[in-house]
Amino acid sequence: MARKATTLDTEMIVRERYEKAARAREAQLCCPITYDPKYLEAIPQEILDKDYGCGDPSRYVRQGDTVLDLGSGGGKICYIAAQIAGPKGRVIGVDFNPEMLALARKYRDDVAAAIGWSNVAFHRGRIQDLALPLDEVDAYLKANPVRSSEDLRRFEEFETRLRQGAPMIPDGSVDVILSNCVLNLVREEDREQLFREMFRVLKRGGRVAISDIVSDEPAPETMKRDAELWSGCIAGAFQETAFLAAFERAGFHAITLDKYDEKPWKTIRGIEFRSVTLTARKGKQGPCLERKQAVIYKGPWRKVEDDDGHTFVRGQRMAVCDKTYRILTSEPYTADVIAVPPIKEVPLQKAKPFACGQNALRAPAETKGRRYRKTLNAAATCAPGSGCC
8 A cells, every 4th residue: 555645754755765766776766868978978877877857957057157956866967067067167966865965975076087177066955945054953963962942942043043154055146056856846835935945046147947747737635645656756746837836926037848748757647747847037126227228029929928017019119127128138038029229328327217017118219319310321331241231
């Protein structure tokens, strides 16, 4: 009979199963994934054999990035990311499971020697609590066992000092967060905190690339109480629209299903479970200032709406604030919009507040300036093949 999970033992069940998977490969814990083979040559076979995932978020890493891998397991994604980020980059793996961490740390020097630099560190912690380093907590408790309420008070003060003075992952310190089939293992009551923590540690302009299992319908409670299905990345899977909504509530923008498997990984009781990779960004917070900027949405839709409720009509010069202009003229929006900057830039210190909820058109005279009367024959100055006419 399948063991039944409860709110109290979900974390323990996941830990037990992944401890076993760190000792011997378990095929049921992973989807078939193709990784760039040039990055696998430096990674020991034991790590490759005991890797469990459903996507390849490492392909979103850039050179020089500070990378955070949530639920880093045996370290495969971290060691791939280390090669992409390069010697000027930094990679941090966080995992709760001691046996998986031991596997990842076992080969840290070997991988560094193979790639030519050392830029990976692994921490024990809960991904829904990225401020608290559990290695330091364990060391404190070993030296200072809690045997009384006074001991407990001192321990709680120690935890507070760690969180405030030496957090495992500081605020605004990460360029890109990766995760490979781990978010679904977090207890449902901890998930809002998980998304807040991801948002907290990202730099402004930072991004996430999360591969995970989602379901087309919500899993019933009977399925969620099945320990085998929960630890197997099934019962805890996010319903697909709820997955996107969680990122939106946390304050992310540019939320995109970059990969959505056509065929489900598994179908159980009529519910389809499939692998997706979601990307999103941080940076839409802040004041709205008027600097006479506009953007033109290219199409193909007649109109679209962004994450702040702005509506963009195809082919129309839509007035935007400076913050929205900077967002929409950066990745991943650049292919869809035409930037219309003012002829004469408005200094930031002189910019007035902009009413962002107006969805107004921007008259060409506003960006050119009311006194703009220039006459120019572009055809007369065009070099052949320049594309200016």
